[in-house]
Amino acid sequence: MSVAAARRKREKEARREAILRAADEVIARTGARHLTMDEVARAAELSKGTLYLYFAGKDALFAAVAERNISEKLPALRAAVESAEDGLGEVLALHDAWHVELSRTPHVFRFMIEWFLEPRIDDRSEAFQRYRARVRETIGLLVRALERGQRDGSIRADIDITHHAMHIWSSTLGVMLMHRNAESVSKRISLPVELGRLPDLHRDTLRRTLAPASASPGSSSSPAEGVAS
Template identity: 35%
Template sequence: MGISERKEREKQQRRTEIVNAAEKVFFTQGFKTATMDQVAEEAELSKGTLYLYFKSKEELHFAINMRAGDIMYEYFSKAIHTNQNGLENTRNIGMAYIEFVKYNPKYFESIMHFQIKNVDDFISGSEYFKEHKKKNPLKLFIGVIEEGIKDGSIRSDIKPEIISHTLWAMATGVFQHMSSKKLHMMKHDTDKEIDPEEYLQSFFQIIRNGISHEK
């Protein structure tokens, strides 16, 4: 009896359509000012139906955040090259992160939004999110660090999970800082007090060598 399977598929489909609509509305209007009625209109559904699929506006936002994670994961996967060592691949991931932020500023905004919050409640509260946990960019990154420790390109005195978490947080902090200061990582607004190009270079340099003078 393939009916329940088909129904499940259709349910998934609706969910996706709703997230599509929400994305459009949230990204153009901004999450705070966007209304659920607007999302309903865009999705060509009634507002009540939205709440059949998502518990709240925030949960709908979180669904977009999950997408952001997936897209970031794709950027990272493509950036990792098996013929390069761990340190090189760390830089590759860094560059991939930059590209992601550059071309998906709205998705990054969503990531920033949930960076602050404790997200566990969302995930544990919804079956959909629980099984979606797979594509974790951070996990990918931990792998690269482990690789780097093995091949000798990355220091071995700190646990790989700790290194990757730290670098991850650092990178997010830097991009956040840039993004909130509207240093768009784009060429055309160099008339700011901080040159984004220089800023990023500094980030990479510090990561590599630390701030100590001694070589």
């Protein structure tokens, strides 16, 4: 690549990044459902025509925002896995790290759910392919943790890894959804509930579900309710 071509490539990447930061700012302010390409162009101080040179539409832009967001969280998830002592420990460390990462950027989590609920999403953009690769990598961490746990005996031998990975992902999503939207929950539910306890309860549930029946339910350390009766 010539010096000029390398510079143009750098400039293009910097502008793409600036657009994603602007989109993130608009999402934080108005929510994904009210976002328009006009508004993103304004926030990025670009013409709408220039914006469309980078992203063919909202779907491609959202996919790029989502990919950037997962990419930012991946280092923490990888580090969590590396510090664990066994497979079950990896699963629990991923749970904890995921919880911390979502708490840092609640508006992005809300956006991810809103985008997930869009009935018609164009998944053909390059941005979507990159996003999908990141999702695969994230779930891959969970799948490998479960595999390691079956090898080292910390996780039941009879579980179906792929389906349990999806189940863990899904149930954790629901728990975080409640936990991160405390105001919305409290308007609906008149119960004396501390939503802050939900992630620990969920961690304890994962441990009880995944550990072999022979293991004492209180054997792994848990910040939740302690030993069963």
